[in-house]
Amino acid sequence: MTIDMSKANTNFSSQPLLQIDLSAVVRNYQALAKRAGSAKVGASVKADAYGIGAERIGRVLFDQGCRTFFVAHALEGAALRRATSDQAEIYVFSGPTPGDYPLFFGENLKPVLNSKAQADLWNEVSQGRHNHPPAAALHFDTGINRLGIPEDEQAYFLTQPYQFDIDLVLSHLACSALPDHELNAAQLARFQEIAKNYPDIRKSLANTGG
Structure with missing residues (x-):
């Protein structure tokens, strides 16, 4: 196959170009917002x-x-x-790391807490703050086994008087690209059990793709 380069775009390059x-x-976004309802x-x-x-x-x-x-x-x-x-x-x-505390507080960023250790860390740095510390999200592992509060730490969060607010509870789907995969139903059931402990807090069970 022969390509006539005289007819090629004058901006032709050997480097790939991504146009957004x-x-x-x-x-x-509008389609997703409409589908999401309330x-x-x-x-x-x-x-x-x-x-x-x-x-x-x-x-x-x-x-x-x-x-x-x-x-x-x-x-x-x-x-x-x-x-x-x-x-x-x-x-x-x-989640929070000590070197980033100025960014979290200065820019009002909300940490996603993935473990007991992170929650205790955020609680410690939040104590004594004259201004109210940013709220945090709790990320529970319901089956992805990569990131999130593991099952053996989840009960701990129900007993701690934290100095910061929790305004989101979330988990990450592992197999959402496979709608019929049995892990989807298992994760949903597990997340629903966790969600009962946080009745007045927003919930999210998804992954990046939806």
């Missing part, structure tokens, strides 16, 4: 929104009414805060 249609991002749709924009630009995507989604975002670590959260608004609710999946 922001109007498609908007349509996708539930809120949050956006996972970790790893620079999977390489397509977290700050730009964050601004576009914020302008469409999205107020809840998830990032991988505190530096991503700080950049997203500057790109969006003080009204954006930004959760950090990796």
Whole structure:
């Protein structure tokens, strides 16, 4: 096969080029928000929104009414805060680390707590704060076996008088791309049992793809 390069785009390059249609991002968000009904749709924009630009995507989604975002670590959260608004609710999946405390408190980032150790750490640093510390999310492992509060630590969280608020309870689906996989039902049942202990707190059982 012969390619006539004289007819090629003048911007032709040997390097790959990814073009992002922001109007498609908007349509996708609007479709999900409509389908969600009274539930809120949050956006996972970790790893620079999977390489397509977290700050730009964050601004576009914020302008469409999205107020809840998830990032991988505190530096991503700080950049997203500057790109969006003080009204954006930004959760950090990796949880708190001592070197990032100034970012969590200065940028009002919410840690996702994945273990007893992380919860105790956040509780300790929250004590004595004159301003109310950011609320946190509890991430329970219901079967992915990769990240989240393990089953043998989950009862601990029902007995602790933490100095911070908990405003989200979540878990991560392991096999949602396979709708008929038996683990989906098992994780849902497990999450529903956990959720009974947090009746007035928002819940999320999903993965990045939905």
